[in-house]
């Protein structure tokens with residue numbers, strides 16, 4: 196049963212708050228960069244009076260981001276960016292302990308998810324923190340009149356940026372949007388090491404299978420795919436990569452992976468992971484060719500990478516074997532295909548998402564991107580923007596400091612060498 200309240204929230208159960216609070220504090224220990232930003236925000240209040248909507252996976256790390264934004268003086272409302280990724284205890288603690296209006300329940304229907312998006316827009320925000328671009332897209336489709344009061348938005352993930360760029364090309368994006376995902380201190384670490392580890396974590400928590408010796412097919416060799424392939428190999432799996440981009444495919448070959456089309460990979464894989472940001476990467480044709488008992492899952496942003504409606508038509512009604520584990524038996528050949536987490540991000544549905552120390556850098560980017568939008572208010576053109584490189588370097592520097600690692604600095608002689616064209620051999 197969910198709880199609603201006129202003051203505004205929709206969470207599973209407020210009694211879960213103490214557990215959420217403990218886990219949020221545990222994550223905070225691994226988020227030193229965000230802590231430094233929070234201290235600075237508490238002193239300077241750069242977001243004073245700002246009404247902000249955050250659409251994000253409601254996890255312990257997101258809770259620490261929201262606490263940082265509050266410390267900066269913002270009034271934040273939080274909604275889930277995915278129906279299955281909410282941690283109900285975290286949602287409860289944010290409502291009870293921090294007074295944040297949270298609209299997020301693990302397992303909410305798509306209709307409820309969209310109601311929450313609309314409720315968030317009703318709060319008349321001036322900044323949107325988005326993850327997948329559903330809030331911005333809904334604003335443009337249904338609440339266009341709100342666009343004038345928006346200072347800007349920030350976007351967490353690759354898929355959301357692809358959508359924002361499409362809006363910009365169509366001349367539809369009326370305000371600046373910061374592509375947080377494209378900061379180096381975001382995708383180098385979050386997408387690669389975060390998704391790499393947490394995707395395997397989600398698979399193992401859901402199934403408890405041994406990865407060693409299995410043939411794991413990774414669809415997509417972008418930042419996330421590289422991470423999943425690298426970590427799966429580290430666990431002793433035989434990794435096959437599928438790609439549509441010849442450069443990424445050559446990279447996968449040179450990294451030592453077998454590369455082949457999905458039509459062929461479908462016949463050899465034991466476990467399939469999609470991380471492409473594209474639709475129907477595993478389709479009817481592929482399901483029909485798979486071996487008996489294979490496991491299929493997705494770690495890309497939306498649940499459309501596996502064509503599950505085709506699978507439903509090909510199979511008897513699924514049988515739930517364990518939480519997040521459903522088995523489909525194909526009518527044509529009797530083979531069984533196991534789907535994890537209904538094709539939604541397996542790392543956030545069946546596990547806890549990325550470890551906090553990775554989200555520390557991603558959310559440092561989010562916090563500084565919001566501050567940047569406020570500082571540059573009125574000066575940024577409508578469209579997709581990168582955060583300035585100094586911000587990336589500052590975050591990496593703070594992370595190194597927190598890790599107790601120092602690095603070299605350029606000597607004046609080296610600086611001159613690197614900036615002049617006159618010195619050669």
Ligand SMILES: NC(=O)c1ccc[n+]([C@@H]2O[C@H](COP(=O)([O-])OP(=O)(O)OC[C@H]3O[C@@H](n4cnc5c(N)ncnc54)[C@H](O)[C@@H]3O)[C@@H](O)[C@H]2O)c1
Pocket residue numbers: 352353354355382385386390414415416417418419420437438439440443470471472473476494495496497540541542543549
């Ligand atoms: N699970 C998570 O926590 C998490 C974290 C970050 C990003 N993401 C999501 O994961 C997805 C991938 O993100 P990324 O940063 O790796 O993107 P990316 O653009 O770096 O990589 C995607 C790769 O998929 C390839 N691709 C596209 N269509 C394909 C197809 N039909 N078959 C095989 N390969 C195909 C592309 O060529 C590209 O190399 C996005 O949806 C992103 O939003 C998820």
